[in-house]
Amino acid sequence: MGTRLEVVLDNDLAELERLAGAVDDFVDAAGLPPEVAFKLNLCFDELITNTVTYGYPDGGRHAIRVRLEAEGREIRAEVEDDAAAFDPFTEAPPPDLDSDVDTRRVGGLGVYLVQRSVDRATYRRDGGRNLVHLALAVPP
Amino acid sequence: MNITEEQTGGVAVLKPSGRIDSATAGEFEKRLVAAVDAGNRVVVDMAQLGYISSAGLRALLVAAKKARPAGGRIALAAMAPPIREVFDLSGFSSLFEIYPDGPAAVAALAA
Numbered sequence: 485m486g487t488r489l490e491v492v493l494d495n496d497l498a499e500l501e502r503l504a505g506a507v508d509d510f511v512d513a514a515g516l517p518p519e520v521a522f523k524l525n526l527c528f529d530e531l532i533t534n535t536v537t538y539g540y541p542d543g544g545r546h547a548i549r550v551r552l553e554a555e556g557r558e559i560r561a562e563v564e565d566d567a568a569a570f571d572p573f574t575e576a577p578p579p580d581l582d583s584d585v586d587t588r589r590v591g592g593l594g595v596y597l598v599q600r601s602v603d604r605a606t607y608r609r610d611g612g613r614n615l616v617h618l619a620l621a622v623p624p
Numbered sequence: 625m626n627i628t629e630e631q632t633g634g635v636a637v638l639k640p641s642g643r644i645d646s647a648t649a650g651e652f653e654k655r656l657v658a659a660v661d662a663g664n665r666v667v668v669d670m671a672q673l674g675y676i677s678s679a680g681l682r683a684l685l686v687a688a689k690k691a692r693p694a695g696g697r698i699a700l701a702a703m704a705p706p707i708r709e710v711f712d713l714s715g716f717s718s719l720f721e722i723y724p725d726g727p728a729a730v731a732a733l734a735a
Binding site: 497498500501504519522523525526529530533536537579580581582584585586588590593594596597600 | 643645646647675677678679681682685688689692705706710713714715718719
């Protein structure tokens with residue numbers, strides 16, 4: 485039997501803390517280790533921060549939906565918003581992972597961390613919404 | 625997120641607790657830059673830090689860019705394993721001196 489969670493957030497970075505608490509509880513209820521909560525929270529944080537920062541050029545209050553599902557050690561997550569069309573996995577800048585302090589840039593780092601944290605990260609656009617899908621198998 | 629600050633032998637030790645995410649990274653950056661500007665060698669003791677995102681890494685990079693020309697040093701200490709992994713994945717581990725605990729970092733910077 486799986487564990488499910490859906491959280492609806494305002495497009496406001498202050499909402500990330502509330503989401504993190506819900507994810508922590510979800511991971512605990514699913515009997516999974518806390519490092520999994522860290523990974524999921526990192527992914528949601530990085531994706532949602534980009535959406536909130538860049539996705540609403542006309543401003544306004546918008547809902548962002550996060551859905552999480554665990555079946556045993558398999559986790560699936562989806563982040564849905566109605567922000568401007570943006571595929572983080574093809575449109576974000578490539579990360580700079582080895583320049584020195586003076587020349588290092590941080591653009592694209594968040595999306596890179598998402599891709600390195602999960603097994604599969606995909607994007608689609610559907611009905612005026614961005615949908616990011618994440619899949620992660622937790623090793624025993 | 626709370627940040628306590630102590631001075632030990634000419635080294636400023638900042639100890640953030642809780643989460644450094646995109647909502648709290650601005651405050652973290654402000655405190656870090658202030659410590660660097662004050663001419664200190666700075667230790668960031670992460671023993672009470674449960675989470676950091678790329679916004680926190682950006683704040684550290686901003687501070688490091690300020691510290692370098694002034695001959696300052698920033699050392700990081702007591703990272704929890706998932707936080708260390710973020711630093712390793714992003715290549716940030718090679719930008720900073722990293723120590724297992726606060727006292728070791730202070731000793732290295734005070735020497």
